[in-house]
Structure formats: structure tokens, C-alpha cells
Amino acid sequence: MRLEGPLPEFGIGDAVLTELEDVVIPNGTRMSESGFWGWITVGPSTVPVAASLAAMVASPQRYTVTAFNHLEELSLDWLAELCGLASVMKGVYSSGGSVANLVALGAARQWALEQHDIDASADGVRGAPAAIYCSREAHHTVLRAAGVLGLGRRSVRVIDTDDDQRMDVERLEAALRRDHADGVIPIAVVATAGTTNTGAIDHLRRCGELAQHYGAWYHVDGAYGLPGIVDSRVSSLYDGLELADSVIVDPHKWLGAPVGIAATFVRDRSILHRAFTQEPADYLEGSFGDSDDLRVSLDSMGVPYADFGVELSAPARGVVVWSLLRELGREGVKKRIEHDNDLARHAAKLAREHEHLDLLAEPTLSICCFRYVDDRVGDLNDLNAHVLRRLVQETQFLPSGTVVNGHFGLRPCFINFRSEIEHVEGLIEAVVRIGNELVAQAAK
Numbered sequence: 001m002r003l004e005g006p007l008p009e010f011g012i013g014d015a016v017l018t019e020l021e022d023v024v025i026p027n028g029t030r031m032s033e034s035g036f037w038g039w040i041t042v043g044p045s046t047v048p049v050a051a052s053l054a055a056m057v058a059s060p061q062r063y064t065v066t067a068f069n070h071l072e073e074l075s076l077d078w079l080a081e082l083c084g085l086a087s088v089m090k091g092v093y094s095s096g097g098s099v100a101n102l103v104a105l106g107a108a109r110q111w112a113l114e115q116h117d118i119d120a121s122a123d124g125v126r127g128a129p130a131a132i133y134c135s136r137e138a139h140h141t142v143l144r145a146a147g148v149l150g151l152g153r154r155s156v157r158v159i160d161t162d163d164d165q166r167m168d169v170e171r172l173e174a175a176l177r178r179d180h181a182d183g184v185i186p187i188a189v190v191a192t193a194g195t196t197n198t199g200a201i202d203h204l205r206r207c208g209e210l211a212q213h214y215g216a217w218y219h220v221d222g223a224y225g226l227p228g229i230v231d232s233r234v235s236s237l238y239d240g241l242e243l244a245d246s247v248i249v250d251p252h253k254w255l256g257a258p259v260g261i262a263a264t265f266v267r268d269r270s271i272l273h274r275a276f277t278q279e280p281a282d283y284l285e286g287s288f289g290d291s292d293d294l295r296v297s298l299d300s301m302g303v304p305y306a307d308f309g310v311e312l313s314a315p316a317r318g319v320v321v322w323s324l325l326r327e328l329g330r331e332g333v334k335k336r337i338e339h340d341n342d343l344a345r346h347a348a349k350l351a352r353e354h355e356h357l358d359l360l361a362e363p364t365l366s367i368c369c370f371r372y373v374d375d376r377v378g379d380l381n382d383l384n385a386h387v388l389r390r391l392v393q394e395t396q397f398l399p400s401g402t403v404v405n406g407h408f409g410l411r412p413c414f415i416n417f418r419s420e421i422e423h424v425e426g427l428i429e430a431v432v433r434i435g436n437e438l439v440a441q442a443a444k
Ligand SMILES: Cc1ncc(COP(=O)(O)O)c(C=O)c1O
Pocket: 040, 095, 096, 097, 098, 099, 101, 139, 141, 192, 194, 195, 196, 221, 222, 223, 224, 250, 262
């Protein structure tokens, strides 16, 4: 293995670039290939990669008054507008949906406990009985956030879904009612706009109304699915989004930014300031002058994003989102999203029509879950797990797997702007061929 070895005593200088080119890069992942549809990840395109590199060199931190600090704010406003959020919604970037959810739920915790005269940021939760509500299809980072925020994973009420994988709102209401009777403080209702498994969109209006009725913060996790609102065929599914107190979206998912960019939006960033403010540090605030006397970039910190989340040092991510939106425009994004939703619908049609394929969930957005089936096979979950392993080892088609209503299946998530209809057809052919081979082998 050419990458093994002891800590070098002496450096090799620029020759390391050759090692990068010859050894490291060729052994990277296959996420930039046209058949990659695993999880919700994609290899980025040229423009945002160039913007990311530019930020690393020209503005290695997002603070101080620079073009980069300015684009941080401008791009957040553009992103909010693209995703149908009201102009009052102001954001902060972080490294991904996990942190974006943590920041949003940190705001929820702060707000909800302030109603009970508890300053959670300063004093902790003081043992207050509290609960967060989300569906069983919500991303598991909601539970982790509850743990990190001192509420505890067990404070999350995991609500069952209906047949379409959407949070069952009657069960949600029953849980809120029960907790209300027991004196439990409702911290937040978390709805998902585009679940990770199937792309389902919860009943955003009903969830929001219930949150309001029971005095809970309303958070919408749109890490993956929020940009789907630009496709007019599904935009009505986002009805009620305007009720949200916080919303997240990950440009590094459907918008194809390099990994490491998510945004949390709230109505009023002062709640983020109360939840996450750093105590002042002489070396930091003391380094800047009076903000009225701006002459050079180092005269001011610029927008104090470090007080709105959990990161101090952080790259300038806004320039990346700005570059993408400048490159594509709203129309270009819309075209990509519609194309991806078309690919999922085409896969679903082919799965529906084939005798050896079973569609596990109708696509809402750009995810299509299906499986190989054959009457002679007892354990279809095991068979499909083998189909998936052979697909990724032998073909150019790289979906992930998931379980829908107890059935293991293949889960291509089409957010890869390099994919076309022939790749979808290639996937379907490969699944049928491998499934047939496995069944024939087992029958021998
Ligand atoms: C709905 C949803 N929320 C949150 C996350 C976590 O995002 P990240 O992997 O960027 O931390 C994901 C990841 O797929 C997701 O699908």
C-alpha cells in the first residue's frame, strides 16, 4: 500500500502534488460518476469547486468585512427566496444538515424554555420535562441534537407515519395532547420536507398548526427536499412552510455544492444569538475597531455568524452558493430539479411495468425505492441486499439501499446532474439481470 509509512522526518516539498495526482485522487470515491445515486450526496461541478478554492485562499475565514462576508448574507437571502421562504427568514451556514438541525433545535430549546423563565443557554435545561416531536422517517440527527442539547434522545417522541411515509398527524396531536396533560414542555415539532428514505413531505400546514396550538416551535427539515419547491408539479406539497419558525436546507445536497454547506433559517436571528452567543474574547472582538470607521476589511468582524451557531472558525461558504446561483439562475436550478424528479418517475414507471420489480414507494421528489421480486424466493430482503452488493461491485450504477414498510429495497436518489434517462434504464436492466442470475443460481 503506497500510502503506508512512518511519519516523514524530512518533507518532499511540492513532490507531494505528484503523489496526490498519482495515488490519492485515483483512489477517491465514485461519487462524481453519472451512475452514483447513493444517500444524498453528489460530486460537485466546476464552478462551486472553484469558488470554494477561491474562498480558501482569498478569505480563509468568513468573518471580517470582505466580498466573501457580503456574499455570505446575499447568498443566504437568495437561497431563502429560491426555496420559497419569506424575506424575514435570515440564515447562518454550517457544515451540514446535522449541525443545521442542531442550530435550529438549539433556537427552539432557547425559545421554548424562555417561555418558562429558563435561559437554557446560560443555565441549562434545569431538569425541565420537555419533548421534541418528529416522525419515524425524520433524520436521526434530530435525536442526536436532542442529546447534545441536554434534552435527551428519549425526549423525542417518534411518531408513526401513514402509508405514504408522512408523519401521522393524528398521532402527533395525540402525543402533544398527552404531554400537555402531563405538564411536559413541547420544545419543537419537526416536520420533514423530503425524507431521507423516500423523499416524502410531511403535512407541513397541519404540523405547523399543531405546533402553534400547543405552543411549540415549528421546525422544517428541508435538508434534502426544500429546493423541490421550484417544481410546480409538487410545489403545493410545501403549503404551510410559511408557518415554520426555523427551516434548514443543504446546498451540498440537491444544489450540488461541495460537501460542507448547510443553512439554518429563522425569523429573528436574535434567538440564535441568545442560544449560541460566545462570551466576548479580547483577542477577537478587541482586534476590531469602531464599526463606524470602516476603512479596511480588518476594521470589523462583519456579520457575526460565529454568534449564531456552534462554529467560530468556518470557511466562507456563501461564495459557493452564490457561484452556483449565479451560474444556473433560478431557471437553471428548476431545470435540474425537474429533470431529477423526472428520472425518479421514469424509474418508478419501469419498476411498475416489470414483472420482477416492485415499487416500494411512489416518488414524491427524486428518490425511487423499488426491489427485485420473484415468487420462488423466500427472503426477498436478503436477495435485494445481494443485488445491491453486486450492483456496486460490478456496475456503474450505485444506488443505496433502504427499508420501506419492512421491505429492503434499492434507493436511487437522483440529485446527480450528470445522470440521464439512459443511466436510469441501465440501472433497471442491471437489477433485473443480477436478480435473475441470483435466483437461477439459488435454484441449482
Ligand atoms: C432530511 C435530512 N436531514 C438531515 C440530514 C443530515 O445532513 P448532513 O449529512 O449534511 O449532516 C440528512 C442527510 O441526508 C437528511 O436527509
